Amino acid sequence: MTSASPAADTATSSSPSPSAKMSHREVLQALSGLLMGMFVSIIAGTVVSSSLPIIIADLGGTQASFTWVVTATLLATTVSTPIWGKLADLFNRKLLIQISLVIFVASSAAAGFSHDPGTLITFRVFQGLGAGGLTSLSQIIMADILSPRERGKYMGLFGAVMGVGTVGGPLLGGFLTDAIDWRWNFFVGIPFAIVAILLLQKTLHLPKLPEQKVSIDYIGTVLLAAGVSLLLIWVSLAGSQFDWWSTETIVMVSGSLVILAIFVIVEFKAKNPIIPLSLFKNRTFTLAVVGSISVGVAMFGTSVFLSQYMQLARGANATQSGLMTIPMIGGMLISSTLIGMVISRTGVWKRYMVLGSVLLTIGMVLMSTIEYDTNFALVSLYMVLLGAGVGMVMQNMVLIVQNAVDPKELGVASSGVAFFRSLGGTVGISALGAVLGSQATSLMADRQKDLMAAIMKLGEKGQAVADALTSGQLPEMNSLPESVRIIIESVYGQAVADIFLVAAPLALVTIIAIAFLPNLSLSTQTNHQRMSSKTAHTESTAGDELADIAEASIAATPRTDSLEVVRGSGDDEAPAR
Template identity: 85%
Template sequence: MTTSSTSVSPASPPAKMTHREVLQALSGLLTGMFVSILAGTVVSSSLPIIIADLGGSQASFTWVVTATLLATTVSTPIWGKLADILNRKLLIQIALVIFVSASAAAGFSQDPGTLITFRVFQGLGAGGLTSLSQIIMADILSPRERGKYMGLFGAVMGVGTVGGPLVGGFLTDGIDWRWNFFVGVPFAIVALILLQKTLHLPRRPHTRVSIDYLGTVLLAAGVSLLLIWVSLAGTEFDWWSTETVLMVGGSLVIIAAFMIVEFKAKNPIIPLTLFKNRTFTLAVVGSISVGVAMFGTSVFLSQYMQLARGASATESGLMTIPMIGGMLVSSTIIGAVITRTGIWKRYMVTGSIMLTVGMFLMSTIRYDTNFALVSAYMVLLGAGVGMVMQNMVLVVQNAVDPAELGVASSGVAFFRSLGGTVGISALGAVLGSQATDLLAERKDDLMAAIAKLGEKGAAVAEQLSGGQLPAMKELPESVRVIIESVYGQAVADIFLVAAPLALVTIIAVAFLPNLSLSDKTNHERLAETPADQAGVEVAQLAEASVAAEPRTSPIGVVHDRRDDGLDR
């Protein structure tokens, strides 16, 4: 997208908002986010029933999930760029309308193709809600203040993530699965009213907008082709095949063309100059692995609960509460601490270590592992995600030019969603391959168990050979134990595959520049005159100079602050 703007100074910054005014302003954002999470998770426990009722296949099941993630990933940076040049309040209302309208329309689907199409539009709206909520927070709150309010977003995320599958199971069992797609409409109406009544953003300079259509199309095409390949490889065709060469090669060519276009664009969708900013580059690297942890593990934890521990869809939602609880508590507490002290890096490093350790510990679980131990591992993993995920956006918003805050924030969200989408597809392929190999190893035991069932054994054998996920509740005990042990180990193996990627997060966070958090909102930073900005730069240079001088500890040991990356 390119713009040609007239030189208009931002309006004078408004007076600081009180805590009550901030909560009122955030009420619409929080409600909108709750709608997004609820509508996204409510179908997770009901999806097998929905696909079966619509006459879909296993491929349809995969595409219903992947289509939404793909659309969210592709649209996120576009929404972020729009946020830098258009009315942000109007944009988030448009995103909410798109999201909930597509969700409601999906409830009338008569076939898998229609459902997948509406899920794409649902993802487009979700991309806007994901990026715009973070951007608008920066208009209302300074980076220093933002930490404690991030806990509210964590709470809403936790309630929506846990409550969605429970509500979905109740609606599917008690009424009809189509109500899964209608349940978010009342909340969306409330969110729109609250946004209109309570969200008052500072006026921004008027700009004359010109859309960079070529860059938009190239970004969507390049990323979509790559994600489609990841979704299909290993199932529809081999990883090493002609299709792989064509799809990956085509994606790389399109992405290269996109980069060339962005270099020439006056105001590109993803300014490549952002990667000159060390904080942004390292945050992008770290966000990819956080995306795998947040999206990938949540999907496969549900499968572990249902296929390895025999839980129902509703029970599996309850059994993942320890991870959501760990994420909620850590994001709330650490956010408040960061606001009070201004210290952030040590907590992000600690969180990335907890995330990595949690991944490795989850790779040791089996179908009969004591659930208290599994819960402890999930708490550790969730706490690590909570300490890193939201604060990654915070430090980027604090480090970039305020005029590029929208595109920088959405850039981090884009790569996090990209990591999650690729992670779900790739780890899903690993899970399928491992389950097949492990079943082959247990073939003799399985055949012996089926043979002992007599006439009932034929029906069990037919179910297991159909290529569909087994209905664990319907399997005889002797067969179910074997299947549970296979899937217990297979799910653990994907955590082992993902764990080394979490190590990358530790490295990326450790090398993040330890910048002080600003106490000014984004609008106030934009309103600064060049002279003010020059004064800030001089002050920062002076601070850096003082920080570089050796200091003596109370016990007389010389301590070089340049080597202490966790001081702040």
């Protein structure tokens, strides 16, 4: 036993102590680069939201182009998120987030040189690849620095950055579009990105991951990307390029399902699967996935069309559109910050997530009642409720999964939740974009008589207006005569409201999923501390088991040596007698 002590002491001294805890100042220093990286990603993602109708109109795009510019980024983000998460379990997380940041901002800057919708969509795909890394890695690195119980206390910082970036992005984008040129929307993030990379290099010091043999699931990655992409392409094209019930639908949906079925088979056999199917044995992970899909549809699939509502239904310009979405962002910021602090102080989380899902559903239902001339105070109230619900649910969904899974699977589990949330958002945008286009066309046909009457009253100018409306491109509302603009605004106001009505039932799924989540206590250890504690416990248990086996072996062995001594004594004495 004594001979083993020096080795044990050496091992203890060479490995970080699982009980080591960072001070508040050290945590803030470590988070500074991470916060700046998140700010860059949010700014670069939201800066175009209020300007996108103008950008698409300037590039000669259609409603399908508008949808694809958004969908392309979310598609790439969705497909790449689990890949980044798996890489985070195998490689240096600090280097990975720096690489993702470079990819994100470089492609964003390149998008600024686009001269047609196709080029813009292509660069948005690369932007989505970087966004996938920033989305998953920021949550994973947080778990390395902070315990689940502490995380809520610092979520206010992330909420503030998210709020400033989400509110400031559209405002900045609107200002740049109105005052200079929309292309500067894509260049503005570069200085922030350089600062973020430098801060990450200087301030972020993560515990070293245990060495392990690296094995990447290339086949699974390709199959996942192909299956999901084909499904999302079908969702975005159905209803516009071909009918929902058509040969194209059968081919694309069947092909996607076959590819995904093969992916599942491959994942069962893969040594290091990109999405370990064993995670679905964890009830918390499975229900969080279900809830995340519906949250993604509700959040991404509806909020992305708010800028269209503000500009096409309420006649706002790009800057005004950004200002008019502040109520939703404010509700999300305040609820995520306050609830995060409460969760850190009390350790109670489930009741607040249930409340958030209820508010999300109520907000959806109320938003489905809006029209082009609805009192904006009421619209603001509806947006606050919707934003508050999202703020309570979205970040905490990742938190409870990280708290429930094995520390060694933190990366893939965190990115798994983000993946299904992005998947829901991408499907939501594509499907709801198709609904918006279909509804706008149908409603426009119903108002065709009124529209033609208004155009006829314009005399010679009427032909130019008619040509603009029949080109298939999104109209520039400020250039339309008032009599025509009112009709277009009423059509788009009703069409956007229908989107919220379609998405509202999915919010009910979120309520059910959260209600059945196991109410586990939040851990007070960081992921590294949990991993170290688990390793120490495993080694201690193994040592105890070996000691028990040795003692049992000794007890069960016959005492042959003693018997031989006694027998030998007797034999030696016999001749003497």
